[in-house]
Amino acid sequence: MHEGAALAPFFIDSFLDRHTFGVRLRALRKGIIAMDTTLFRAALLALTLILTGCDPTPPAPPPAAAVTVLEGKTMGTSWRVSVVDRDKAETDALREKITAQLDADDMLLSTWKSDSALSRFNASTSTTPWPVDAAMADIVTLALRIGIKTDSAMDITVGPLVNLWGFGPDKQPTTTPTPAQIAAAKMRVGLQHLAVSYQAGQQFLQKDIPDLYVDLSTVGEGYAADHLARLMEQEGITRYLVSVGGALVSRGMNGEGKPWRVAIQKPTDRENAVQAVVDINGHGISTSGSYRNYYELDGKRLSHVIDPHTGHPIDHNLVSVTVIAPTALEADTWDTGLMVLGPQKAREVAMREGLAIYMITKEGDTFIPWMSPQFAAFLQSKKN
Numbered sequence: 606m607h608e609g610a611a612l613a614p615f616f617i618d619s620f621l622d623r624h625t626f627g628v629r630l631r632a633l634r635k636g637i638i639a640m641d642t643t644l645f646r647a648a649l650l651a652l653t654l655i656l657t658g659c660d661p662t663p664p665a666p667p668p669a670a671a672v673t674v675l676e677g678k679t680m681g682t683s684w685r686v687s688v689v690d691r692d693k694a695e696t697d698a699l700r701e702k703i704t705a706q707l708d709a710d711d712m713l714l715s716t717w718k719s720d721s722a723l724s725r726f727n728a729s730t731s732t733t734p735w736p737v738d739a740a741m742a743d744i745v746t747l748a749l750r751i752g753i754k755t756d757s758a759m760d761i762t763v764g765p766l767v768n769l770w771g772f773g774p775d776k777q778p779t780t781t782p783t784p785a786q787i788a789a790a791k792m793r794v795g796l797q798h799l800a801v802s803y804q805a806g807q808q809f810l811q812k813d814i815p816d817l818y819v820d821l822s823t824v825g826e827g828y829a830a831d832h833l834a835r836l837m838e839q840e841g842i843t844r845y846l847v848s849v850g851g852a853l854v855s856r857g858m859n860g861e862g863k864p865w866r867v868a869i870q871k872p873t874d875r876e877n878a879v880q881a882v883v884d885i886n887g888h889g890i891s892t893s894g895s896y897r898n899y900y901e902l903d904g905k906r907l908s909h910v911i912d913p914h915t916g917h918p919i920d921h922n923l924v925s926v927t928v929i930a931p932t933a934l935e936a937d938t939w940d941t942g943l944m945v946l947g948p949q950k951a952r953e954v955a956m957r958e959g960l961a962i963y964m965i966t967k968e969g970d971t972f973i974p975w976m977s978p979q980f981a982a983f984l985q986s987k988k989n
Contacts, residue, residue: 742808759942827937889933
């Protein structure tokens with residue numbers, strides 16, 4: 606139906622039904638109603654125009670725009686960029702810029718590369734202010750702020766414990782770390798030992814113990830995803846979905862002219878099932894889970910998520926936390942802290958801070974979801 610024809614049914618139903626039209630014709634023939642011939646012809650012409658203007662077949666939707674998907678490896682995980690309506694030359698050039706940018710991000714934040722900016726800071730025993738890139742200062746500032754809000758459950762100085770349990774650059778232990786080893790590692794952990802300062806236009810990190818070890822792997826994916834989104838904007842791309850590991854950012858519509866949809870996976874390594882689907886347009890989303898990165902030691906399954914308070918991998922029944930926030934970095938920083946806290950404390954923090962979160966706990970063989978009211982606004986569908 607054309608836009609101007611929307612009133613056509615109203616005119617026909619209200620004024621030109623068969624009964625009324627027939628009565629007026631008979632009355633005309635009997636001379637009861639004297640209608641000017643010209644006026645009558647005009648009325649018939651108007652009716653014809655109304656009827657022909659109503660197209661019973663809706664216009665065909667525009668053809669879907671082509672979506673190009675670029676992907677690769679970075680930071681020990683995978684990256685993926687989906688963009689709409691770009692030709693081969695444009696996407697080839699874009700791939701080179703993506704790769705160069707992600708390589709630079711890795712050289713900034715990696716604890717696996719000894720020559721990265723972060724590794725150089727960790728290797729130094731100096732307790733004087735250490736000059737760093739503005740991006741690193743911003744990341745650490747956000748991590749410290751959210752660390753305080755999670756009672757240090759989110760702790761970027763937990764690196765010594767991560768390494769002790771074999772989830773960092775060090776090799777996995779062959780036996781469970783002893784209480785003495787865990788206590789010694791905990792002595793090198795604590796947000797109170799790290800500070801960010803700004804002097805004369807330069808940013809600095811400063812530690813107050815020589816062997817403090819900062820690990821930004823829990824927030825690196827979120828930072829890199831946001832950085833990719835900024836690259837898309839710089840390239841004039843307004844329809845995209847970018848991801849690094851479990852952190853994603855989207856903007857605009859997909860190739861079919863619909864919002865980009867993001868699926869939250871059911872937290873199991875045995876199936877690729879969808880737990881829920883959300884529309885995050887203009888936001889960042891990140892998921893932390895204990896169901897993928899783990900190993901078994903002395904007959905026990907150990908999660909890569911380390912509780913800085915206990916010094917041990919988490920062992921509660923919260924298996925997945927997804928957070929939607931204004932940026933992927935914020936979402937990535939919150940999800941780790943909430944994952945450490947466990948279901949009850951995580952729910953309390955989410956309600957206090959007004960966070961959009963989706964948690965999944967495991968009871969026996971059953972997965973039980975819970976979402977905050979803020980998260981429900983993004984939800985498109987869910988599975989039981």
